[in-house]
Amino acid sequence: MPSRLHEWVVTVDHKRLGILYIATALIFFAVAGVLAALMRLQLAYPNATFLPPDVFNRLFTMHGTTMVFLVGMPFFAGLANYLTPLMIGARDMAFPRLNAFGFWIFLFGGILLYLSYVTGEGLAGHGTAPDVGWFAYAPLTERAFSRGTSTDYWILSIILTGIGTTASAINVIATIVSMRCKGMTLARMPLFVWLMLVVSSMVLFALPPLTAGQVMLLLDRYLGAHFFDTQAGGSAVLWQHFFWVFGHPEVYILMLPGFACASEIIPVFSRKPMFGRPAMIGATIGIGMLSSGVWAHHMFSVGMTASSNIYFAVASMAVGIPTGIKIFNWLGTMYGGKIRFDTPMLFCIGFLFQFLIAGLTGVMLAVAPFDWQVTDSYFVVAHFHYVLLGGLLFTLFGALYYWFPKATGKMLSETLGKWHFWLLVIGFHLTFDTLHFAGILGMPRRIYTYAPGRGWETLNLIASIGVIFQAAGVACLVWNIIRSLRKGKPAGNDPWDAWTLEWATSSPPSDYNFAVLPEVRSSRPLWDLKHPEDPDWRYE
Amino acid sequence: MTPSIAANATGALQETGALKQPEWTLPDRGRVAVFCLFTTEFALFSIFVVAYIFYIGKSLSGPMPSQVLELPIWATICLLSSSITVAIAERALKSNQIQRFKVWTGVTILLGLEFLRNTAVEWSHLIRDFHLTISTNLFGTTFYSLVGLHASHVAIGLMLLLLAFVLGLRGSMRGQARRFELLAWYWHFVDAVWVAVFTVVYVIGR
Numbered sequence: 043m044p045s046r047l048h049e050w051v052v053t054v055d056h057k058r059l060g061i062l063y064i065a066t067a068l069i070f071f072a073v074a075g076v077l078a079a080l081m082r083l084q085l086a087y088p089n090a091t092f093l094p095p096d097v098f099n100r101l102f103t104m105h106g107t108t109m110v111f112l113v114g115m116p117f118f119a120g121l122a123n124y125l126t127p128l129m130i131g132a133r134d135m136a137f138p139r140l141n142a143f144g145f146w147i148f149l150f151g152g153i154l155l156y157l158s159y160v161t162g163e164g165l166a167g168h169g170t171a172p173d174v175g176w177f178a179y180a181p182l183t184e185r186a187f188s189r190g191t192s193t194d195y196w197i198l199s200i201i202l203t204g205i206g207t208t209a210s211a212i213n214v215i216a217t218i219v220s221m222r223c224k225g226m227t228l229a230r231m232p233l234f235v236w237l238m239l240v241v242s243s244m245v246l247f248a249l250p251p252l253t254a255g256q257v258m259l260l261l262d263r264y265l266g267a268h269f270f271d272t273q274a275g276g277s278a279v280l281w282q283h284f285f286w287v288f289g290h291p292e293v294y295i296l297m298l299p300g301f302a303c304a305s306e307i308i309p310v311f312s313r314k315p316m317f318g319r320p321a322m323i324g325a326t327i328g329i330g331m332l333s334s335g336v337w338a339h340h341m342f343s344v345g346m347t348a349s350s351n352i353y354f355a356v357a358s359m360a361v362g363i364p365t366g367i368k369i370f371n372w373l374g375t376m377y378g379g380k381i382r383f384d385t386p387m388l389f390c391i392g393f394l395f396q397f398l399i400a401g402l403t404g405v406m407l408a409v410a411p412f413d414w415q416v417t418d419s420y421f422v423v424a425h426f427h428y429v430l431l432g433g434l435l436f437t438l439f440g441a442l443y444y445w446f447p448k449a450t451g452k453m454l455s456e457t458l459g460k461w462h463f464w465l466l467v468i469g470f471h472l473t474f475d476t477l478h479f480a481g482i483l484g485m486p487r488r489i490y491t492y493a494p495g496r497g498w499e500t501l502n503l504i505a506s507i508g509v510i511f512q513a514a515g516v517a518c519l520v521w522n523i524i525r526s527l528r529k530g531k532p533a534g535n536d537p538w539d540a541w542t543l544e545w546a547t548s549s550p551p552s553d554y555n556f557a558v559l560p561e562v563r564s565s566r567p568l569w570d571l572k573h574p575e576d577p578d579w580r581y582e
Numbered sequence: 583m584t585p586s587i588a589a590n591a592t593g594a595l596q597e598t599g600a601l602k603q604p605e606w607t608l609p610d611r612g613r614v615a616v617f618c619l620f621t622t623e624f625a626l627f628s629i630f631v632v633a634y635i636f637y638i639g640k641s642l643s644g645p646m647p648s649q650v651l652e653l654p655i656w657a658t659i660c661l662l663s664s665s666i667t668v669a670i671a672e673r674a675l676k677s678n679q680i681q682r683f684k685v686w687t688g689v690t691i692l693l694g695l696e697f698l699r700n701t702a703v704e705w706s707h708l709i710r711d712f713h714l715t716i717s718t719n720l721f722g723t724t725f726y727s728l729v730g731l732h733a734s735h736v737a738i739g740l741m742l743l744l745l746a747f748v749l750g751l752r753g754s755m756r757g758q759a760r761r762f763e764l765l766a767w768y769w770h771f772v773d774a775v776w777v778a779v780f781t782v783v784y785v786i787g788r
Contacts, residue, residue: 136611212618220611246622254629261727266717269633269727275642275720284629 054138055553059145060124061449066149067116073156074108075516077101079509082473086506088494096165098490099173104155106176107196109430111203112152114296117438119144119210121299122238124449126214128544128551129232131223131560136216144209151202155195163190172196175488177289180270180281185263194263197256204249211245214238224561232542232565233316236323237302240330241295247334248291255284279344286337294333296430298326300437301368304390307444308372310540311387312379315566315578318371325364325371332361342410343417351410358408365401369394384538385459389440392467396432400425403478418488421481424474432470439466439519446523447537451549452530454522462518469511476501476508541566616764620771623735627775630731631782634724638787641719647788650712657700658780661736664693665773668743672766676759684750687743690769694740701733725783732779735772743769
């Protein structure tokens with residue numbers, strides 16, 4: 043056993059690092075989920091006294107920070123690591139050791155964040171976690187208002203995970219550009235790989251503003267600099283700009299890996315090639331570019347000039363165009379297809395519905411005057427949970443069911459998978475549909491309790507009951523994974539009758555992936571192989 | 583899919599694709615990675631430059647840049663010419679002239695050190711004579727962080743050059759031209775950033 047542990051610690055194999063990333067993401071997901079459940083418990087009734095306000099502040103800070111930086115980002119890195127080399131017919135990533143470095147520095151960053159619960163200094167004395175919110179607006183984070191070290195744990199852990207993510211992104215780009223097997227032209231590359239290329243490029247541009255902002259904040263806190271110190275002429279709004287110049291592309295950095303998974307799963311389970319493949323690639327690049335110019339729609343209520351408001355409103359709505367193209371691509375793929383409703387596909391269908399609604403509330407929020415009304419309310423909370431839970435998490439769960447057989451050689455149970463899906467759907471809608479209304483009725487986000495008589499009680503109670511269903515759904519997944527690892531049905535190499543190269547390897551793939559490096563002639567190399575009488579390359 | 587097909591998968595893929603294809607060459611992964619590194623570093627410097635420009639003239643108290651800053655002409659000459667010397671070293675290594683490589687790498691290191699020495703002299707002058715530190719005013723805050731960020735990149739480049747120089751002395755640089763090329767690129771990048779920093783801090787900001 044120690045030697046097996048040792049193998050995992052020293053590994054530079056992209057598949058093992060991919061599994062490590064995803065396992066870590068799932069553990070942090072469970073932790074952040076528990077934090078969320080505690081908050082919903084506190085908010086189930088008005089005037090509840092289950093949690094004191096300072097503890098509540100720490101809970102939402104840690105929940106948000108964990109979900110974005112320690113769940114969403116490693117899921118991207120894990121999927122990209124595991125699948126990219128297999129899909130492009132390579133034996134490993136371009137820089138295996140950089141890959142291991144990226145993972146361990148990310149994990150260290152995550153551990154550092156949670157160490158604050160033991161060693162951080164803050165309002166509650168020893169053992170105070172960060173409590174400044176996941177976007178940590180200045181001047182709250184300045185030394186005068188956030189004494190002690192808890193905020194520094196937040197700063198440093200995010201800088202560290204950012205270094206890890208940047209290392210991953212560089213590695214993914216170099217792998218995709220330089221390691222493709224013979225014949226794997228850009229035009230033939232699987233959509234998953236295309237989207238990962240776009241995400242990684244976005245990481246290169248989007249993470250530095252965050253890192254720079256964090257460094258400036260540290261300089262302010264420890265060397266007495268004045269970047270965000272309003273008393274010395276500094277600007278607290280500058281922090282908001284730097285944070286959201288990172289923060290909005292970040293939403294798409296989180297979301298595009300979900301699109302990437304859906305773009306592999308939906309065609310396979312519709313038994314049709316992707317509809318409008320070039321449009322899909324173009325729309326992805328369009329999203330990548332547009333998303334870097336819309337950041338200040340998070341800041342309408344700060345009070346910008348009218349022309350800025352107009353620009354950021356219009357630009358934000360414009361993102362809806364390429365996103366809409368994608369939705370049509372997926373629907374067009376399903377249209378007329380022989381759809382198989384296995385668990386991965388169920389999750390993708392749930393994603394399509396929920397992400398559409400998330401997009402629509404997004405367009406609503408892009409209208410500056412509407413945003414002034416509901417900014418920092420539960421409407422916004424419901425909107426971005428629709429994006430990240432209803433959209434991203436559903437596709438990631440779909441991906442888990444789809445690629446788990448490849449990574450482990452065992453099938454996950456379909457019955458448990460369907461329980462997982464339906465419980466999560468019910469729980470998700472109970473919680474987040476109702477919170478939209480609580481927001482419109484004026485319930486602000488981040489309050490630790492509320493007085494009765496404002497029409498929020500029933501909505502909040504329903505939202506909290508939804509958490510029970512969501513937790514039950516996730517419990518089904520955990521049990522499903524444990525059960526399958528022990529006595530799951532053997533998966534075989536290609537359980538879904540799919541078309542990309544990873545299914546041409548054994549399950550799990552051998553250390554070197556491919557005994558002979560493959561050569562491809564179309565975007566569905568495995569189809570060509572299985573149907574020599576009617577290969578795709580004939581039509582290219 | 584039957585197991586037999588799967589077992590033959592890679593082989594058969596080879597077969598179907600073996601028909602007359604042009605040679606398959608892809609960009610060098612090291613060059614791609616270094617290019618990505620420059621992209622992300624460019625974004626990082628941009629934010630510090632934006633902060634610098636945003637805060638020009640917003641300091642509530644002195645000293646102001648026009649009172650204390652002098653054009654670092656000599657330092658700039660040193661750094662920019664070191665781009666030429668590192669290119670000579672790179673060519674020498676490519677054509678296996680190790681002696682020449684060592685000399686020009688050494689010259690590059692000296693020029694880089696001279697640049698850093700000038701920065702150190704400038705900073706100690708500002709701190710001692712004008713009492714300008716990072717916490718004095720917004721000018722001090724943005725000046726030391728932007729110039730310091732660049733200087734730290736010069737320092738990292740110098741360490742790597744020193745490593746290459748020592749390896750050259752020990753005779754282990756033969757055949758490493760491809761790697762040294764990436765280091766030279768990095769050095770050119772640091773120089774290019776200096777042109778931007780110089781323009782913003784000493785021309786526009788003064």
